[in-house]
Amino acid sequence: MSQLNPKFIYFDLDDTLLDHxxxxxxxxxxxxxxxxxxxxxxxxxxxxxxxxxxxxxxxxxxxxxxxxxxxxxxxxxxxxxxxxxxxxxxxxxxxxxxxxxxxHWEWIDGAKESYLKIAEQYKVGIITNGFAETQWLKIDRFNLKETTGHFVISEEVGEMKPHPKVFDRATDLAGVKREDILYVGDSFTSDVVGGSKANWQVAWYTKNPIEQGYKLAHLIFDDFSELLKALKIK
Structure with missing residues (x-):
């Protein structure tokens, strides 16, 4: 397991925090x-x-x-x-x-508790592909504005992950160096590749990792308790 030492953590929304x-x-x-x-x-x-x-x-x-x-x-x-x-x-x-x-919107198993624990100790944000109207409804439904003011929605940026423009916008909002940002997401192409090209740390949430993922992701996990452990959060 690689050392995770971020100063800011972004989460993907659909199929990472919420079960789309x-x-x-x-x-x-x-x-x-x-x-x-x-x-x-x-x-x-x-x-x-x-x-x-x-x-x-x-x-x-x-x-x-x-x-x-x-x-x-x-x-x-x-x-x-x-x-x-x-x-x-x-x-x-x-x-x-x-x-x-x-x-039918609901949290991924284990995601809510882990996200809230992480948000207590780190500055966090949300990055999501999707249509702004629907994604803002999810953000409001799950009270995510209580933990962060940093939301990057692809439709508002004008490009979808893994386009660099999305990650550049998110980097500017985070206000820290690129290498100090951790991105937690489920999609290999959108999240792992996109985050890696942005020079971020990446934690890949997946039950079916592929070989290339081991080269790009700093952490591969299928249970949020593993993410907490890597961040030294109890």
């Missing part, structure tokens, strides 16, 4: 139950198709090829088209999904 994947799955299952048009369509078919299409659209969005409105429109429109149901209700389905998705 679980909320997304639950929200989609609620959409499936909400509409009669899915009769004869397997629930798993909806989920699998949506994830495939949504992932591709986020890649297009990250490259600047589409805007958020096109992403929102196409993710259900193209999903419904592919599984053979009425794509004309895609706009309504998107609103229904967001309503259900918000009902």
């Amino acid at each position: 994947k679980k909320a997304e799955q639950a929200g989609l299952r609620d959409v499936y139950a909400h509409f009669d048009m899915f009769d004869g369509i397997a629930e798993e078919q909806l989920l699998t198709t949506y994830h495939k299409i949504n992932r591709g659209l986020w890649e297009e969005y990250g490259r600047g090829e589409i805007d958020r409105h096109e992403l929102h429109r196409r993710r259900f429109q193209e999903t419904f088209r592919e599984i053979g149901v009425d794509e004309g209700v895609h706009e309504h389905a998107g609103k229904v999904y967001m309503k259900y998705y918000r009902n």
Whole structure:
């Protein structure tokens, strides 16, 4: 385990502190139950198709090829088209999904207690890819303004992680040297690669590390107690 000696700690939000994947799955299952048009369509078919299409659209969005409105429109429109149901209700389905998705937001196991302990001893901040409106709702819902005033949201920056502009903005806000910043995140590409290129210390939260991660991350962990131990917090 490498020595972690930061002066400032940034956390990723989705799937590091908050369980986005679980909320997304639950929200989609609620959409499936909400509409009669899915009769004869397997629930798993909806989920699998949506994830495939949504992932591709986020890649297009990250490259600047589409805007958020096109992403929102196409993710259900193209999903419904592919599984053979009425794509004309895609706009309504998107609103229904967001309503259900918000009902399922919750902390990752162990994240809340560890984050609050860390925030007592270190200056902390949040960096997140995503749409500002939704991310600010999460920030308010989980009272994160009580522990930090430093929030970097990709849509407000105009680029998505791992773009250097995101990490440059965050470095300026932290007010410390780059090498004194620790970034805790779950995505290899967005968080580990992005943080490493910014010359930050990186703690990678993952249950499935890859070889390259061991070369870039200062700590790889799958339980937040390991992060506390590395920071010498009891």
